[in-house]
Amino acid sequence: xxxxWIDRFVEFERGKHAVSVKxxxxxxxxxxxxxxxxxxxxxxxxxxxxxxxxxxxxxEASDFQKMVVLAKLPKITFHGxxxxxxxxxxxxxxxxxxxxxxxxxxxxxxxxxxxxxxxxCFAFLEAPAGENGSSVNAFATSGLASILKVGKVQQQFQPS
Amino acid sequence: xxxxxxxxxxxxxxxxxxxxxxxxEVTPQATLMGDLGAESIDFLDIVFRLEKSFDIxxxxxxxxxxxxxxxxxxxxxxxxxxxxxxxxKTRMPHADVATFAKDPRxxxxxxxxxxxMICKYLQNKLGK
Numbered sequence: 703x704x705x706x707w708i709d710r711f712v713e714f715e716r717g718k719h720a721v722s723v724k725x726x727x728x729x730x731x732x733x734x735x736x737x738x739x740x741x742x743x744x745x746x747x748x749x750x751x752x753x754x755x756x757x758x759x760x761x762e763a764s765d766f767q768k769m770v771v772l773a774k775l776p777k778i779t780f781h782g783x784x785x786x787x788x789x790x791x792x793x794x795x796x797x798x799x800x801x802x803x804x805x806x807x808x809x810x811x812x813x814x815x816x817x818x819x820x821x822x823c824f825a826f827l828e829a830p831a832g833e834n835g836s837s838v839n840a841f842a843t844s845g846l847a848s849i850l851k852v853g854k855v856q857q858q859f860q861p862s
Numbered sequence: 863x864x865x866x867x868x869x870x871x872x873x874x875x876x877x878x879x880x881x882x883x884x885x886x887e888v889t890p891q892a893t894l895m896g897d898l899g900a901e902s903i904d905f906l907d908i909v910f911r912l913e914k915s916f917d918i919x920x921x922x923x924x925x926x927x928x929x930x931x932x933x934x935x936x937x938x939x940x941x942x943x944x945x946x947x948x949x950x951k952t953r954m955p956h957a958d959v960a961t962f963a964k965d966p967r968x969x970x971x972x973x974x975x976x977x978x979m980i981c982k983y984l985q986n987k988l989g990k
Binding site for chain 1: 879880882903904906907909910911913914919922
């Protein structure tokens with residue numbers, strides 16, 4: 703299993719905003735283990751979904767040349783549950799991007815229903831050197847950046 | 863230098879958002895770590911928000927300088943040396959280094975980081 707908590711991007715405006723979706727399935731193990739007898743999507747994994755959406759938005763703005771790490775959740779509020787069969791749409795907007803990192807605002811919806819909202823603060827780290835001396839890019843090694851290619855959203859929403 | 867009410871009000875809102883504290887806790891004399899519970903990662907968040915709110919750039923280490931505790935010319939036996947204090951005065955003209963100098967232990971250095979210090983930094987930066 704790969705540590706992907708979004709299934710694809712459906713909107714992507716470089717350095718500004720992104721919308722991703724996560725389809726919640728009863729076949730996912732964590733759904734059964736989180737609250738036995740009550741299959742719900744763990745809130746922590748919704749945070750991870752929003753962080754992956756925001757982290758890719760921030761990293762893509764530098765062509766994945768910077769190592770982006772989640773630094774802090776200044777605010778996060780949950781208003782409801784996501785259950786199997788739901789499609790969560792994570793809307794992420796860049797609030798601030800600097801040479802040190804950035805902050806995004808994020809909201810999760812099921813249909814029109816807001817189920818979570820908050821802010822995520824990211825920091826840029828120095829990438830460790832790889833075997834051949836080149837820097838190791840976490841997005842490349844984890845395959846996270848490949849989410850952008852799902853449904854070819856990158857080409858579809860690439861600014862002209 | 864008196865702290866501008868306008869700057870203080872904006873800084874207060876930023877600290878309430880970044881640190882999740884009540885606005886009545888944010889007084890000019892409040893220390894970020896001791897009184898408001900800030901941790902090191904919060905400084906990054908605070909800098910991001912100050913940059914956005916005041917439309918400025920804050921170079922790394924300008925508002926919250928780091929002291930190299932391994933440099934024995936700056937720190938000796940857990941105490942900031944006279945040379946270290948001079949360096950602090952130079953790097954942090956917006957902080958009350960004179961009061962800190964009366965008991966310059968390294969473990970007290972976080973007391974320099976007050977709400978008023980941020981406001982004075984911004985006033986200097988904005989030329990107000």
